[in-house]
Amino acid sequence: MRPALLILMLLYLLPAGAQPRQLLVPGGIAVIELGSDDPAEYRFRGKPVLVTKIAGVPSALVGLPLSLKPGEHYIEARASDKIHKKFFEVGGKKYTTQHITITDDRKVNPYASDMERILAEKARKQKARNHYSKGAVDVDFLSPVSGVRSGSFGRRRVFNGQPRRPHSGMDIAAATGTPIVNPSAGTVIELGDFFFSGNLVYIDHGQGLISMFAHLSEIDVKLGERVVKGQVVGKVGATGRVTGPHLHWSLGLNGTWIDPALFIE
Numbered sequence: 001m002r003p004a005l006l007i008l009m010l011l012y013l014l015p016a017g018a019q020p021r022q023l024l025v026p027g028g029i030a031v032i033e034l035g036s037d038d039p040a041e042y043r044f045r046g047k048p049v050l051v052t053k054i055a056g057v058p059s060a061l062v063g064l065p066l067s068l069k070p071g072e073h074y075i076e077a078r079a080s081d082k083i084h085k086k087f088f089e090v091g092g093k094k095y096t097t098q099h100i101t102i103t104d105d106r107k108v109n110p111y112a113s114d115m116e117r118i119l120a121e122k123a124r125k126q127k128a129r130n131h132y133s134k135g136a137v138d139v140d141f142l143s144p145v146s147g148v149r150s151g152s153f154g155r156r157r158v159f160n161g162q163p164r165r166p167h168s169g170m171d172i173a174a175a176t177g178t179p180i181v182n183p184s185a186g187t188v189i190e191l192g193d194f195f196f197s198g199n200l201v202y203i204d205h206g207q208g209l210i211s212m213f214a215h216l217s218e219i220d221v222k223l224g225e226r227v228v229k230g231q232v233v234g235k236v237g238a239t240g241r242v243t244g245p246h247l248h249w250s251l252g253l254n255g256t257w258i259d260p261a262l263f264i265e
């Protein structure tokens with residue numbers, strides 16, 4: 001069977017996607033309607049914001065960092081020496097704390113000899129998260145795997161008794177070897193075997209919308225490859241800092257991680 005046909009068949013078997021939903025809290029997204037007199041390019045804290053049609057209406061999708069202070073915020077654009085601003089109100093959200101025990105303590109307290117590798121990977125991850133390319137974006141996402149979603153995005157985490165960064169994505173429980181499908185068309189911008197994330201893949205969906213898949217048992221794409229929606233990008237695994245096999249999926253918007261649940265349901 002031709003691969004294209006197989007992908008089409010797979011698409012029919014997958015749960016249907018949905019349009020992104022607004023959630024005005026840190027870690028959420030703002031969906032701001034744009035009129036015909038609005039400039040084409042808005043920025044939020046200096047970063048270009050994704051513009052697309054939501055239910056037929058041109059809209060800006062703004063990723064709200066977990067560190068954002070509740071209150072009034074705005075996107076802005078400069079057009080013919082006039083500054084356009086659009087305001088929105090961000091509420092508060094209390095994220096719970098999760099205590100996790102990691103058997104391999106080196107993944108919590110790395111050796112001094114691990115630090116060079118960890119810092120180099122951190123720089124690559126930061127670059128990938130802030131990647132920006134122009135063009136149309138398909139925001140009607142597929143769920144990358146079906147399975148029980150933990151809903152743990154934003155949770156403060158304590159590994160082996162030590163506080164670490166909040167959880168930057170969604171964990172979906174699935175067996176090792178389960179295929180991970182690409183939720184929306186894009187390009188592979190980073191991949192490899194990383195200290196904490198294990199085998200990972202970054203996909204640029206366009207205009208600052210970035211998927212990151214971690215802890216894979218197998219990577220099935222190449223750096224720079226164009227990947228269609230529904231294409232298998234790798235397999236679920238338990239590589240890196242994990243307690244068991246699952247898919248970790250992070251979703252970035254204008255350089256910040258947001259709750260991927262807002263893009264699927």
Ligand SMILES: [Zn+2]
Nearest residue numbers: 169170171248
């Ligand atoms: Zn995770």
